[in-house]
Amino acid sequence: MPINRVVIVYMLLLIGLWGCQSKKHDDTKKVDSIVLKKDTVVIKPKNIISEVEKRMIEQGLVDIQTLDSTIMVELKYSTTDNFVKTDVYGDLTRAYLQPKAAEMLVKASKALQEKYPNYRLLVYDAARPLTVQHTLWNLLDTIPPKKREDFVASPAIASIHNFGSAVDLTVYDLTTKQPLDMGTKYDFFGDLAYPRLEYKMLKDGKLSKQQLANRIVLREAMASVGYMRIESEWWHFNAISRARAKSLYKIVE
Ligand SMILES: [Zn+2]
Numbered sequence: 001m002p003i004n005r006v007v008i009v010y011m012l013l014l015i016g017l018w019g020c021q022s023k024k025h026d027d028t029k030k031v032d033s034i035v036l037k038k039d040t041v042v043i044k045p046k047n048i049i050s051e052v053e054k055r056m057i058e059q060g061l062v063d064i065q066t067l068d069s070t071i072m073v074e075l076k077y078s079t080t081d082n083f084v085k086t087d088v089y090g091d092l093t094r095a096y097l098q099p100k101a102a103e104m105l106v107k108a109s110k111a112l113q114e115k116y117p118n119y120r121l122l123v124y125d126a127a128r129p130l131t132v133q134h135t136l137w138n139l140l141d142t143i144p145p146k147k148r149e150d151f152v153a154s155p156a157i158a159s160i161h162n163f164g165s166a167v168d169l170t171v172y173d174l175t176t177k178q179p180l181d182m183g184t185k186y187d188f189f190g191d192l193a194y195p196r197l198e199y200k201m202l203k204d205g206k207l208s209k210q211q212l213a214n215r216i217v218l219r220e221a222m223a224s225v226g227y228m229r230i231e232s233e234w235w236h237f238n239a240i241s242r243a244r245a246k247s248l249y250k251i252v253e
Pocket residue numbers: 125161166167168235236237
């Protein structure tokens with residue numbers, strides 16, 4: 001073999017080897033980033049005040065647990081245990097509300113505990129940034145917009161959550177160390193979640209008397225302080241109407 005041909009073959013071999021190595025390197029990097037991502041989902045640094053929290057504080061919203069530390073908080077959108085199976089909150093792990101809505105929630109928490117000392121409010125969502133409303137909306141892009149509005153408010157209209165005046169929550173039982181059985185999970189999008197269909201569901205044997213009674217425990221505590229329920233989600237309560245929220249507050253961006 002002429003010498004220049006040997007050099008070319010050698011160079012081709014070297015390029016091939018380098019290619020394999022860099023591919024290997026890429027694979028390792030991918031594995032690292034998956035591990036890192038897992039870690040950030042599991043371990044949420046509570047001492048970090050996220051950018052969105054700073055904006056909410058600037059707008060006058062309050063961390064509800066600073067007013068009542070017995071209120072439990074597990075922001076489902078800060079985990080992958082939600083209907084889009086995606087952590088859309090990142091570093092946001094605390095529940096914020098407008099002061100009026102937060103004070104009402106503290107009163108609801110007291111009313112609940114007066115009647116049921118072992119029960120606690122467990123908050124799944126409170127003030128929700130509009131950017132997240134967009135993310136949720138876009139993650140469901142396989143569903144036509146009209147139908148999509150059954151699951152998530154269009155960012156064009158904005159949800160009362162975006163004004164820091166709505167809360168999603170359930171009741172937690174300290175004795176069993178579990179939330180009460182409400183008949184469906186949080187963000188279950190179907191007839192069984194609809195308060196307006198409860199008596200039909202009961203008649204059809206899809207909702208038990210106990211599950212309905214549990215929903216009423218939550219509803220009574222919330223209604224006693226002026227929170228308004230909606231007819232499509234047992235877990236959602238508005239402190240004020242959307243029109244009033246719009247006139248009083250800025251959207252949380
Ligand atoms: Zn809600």
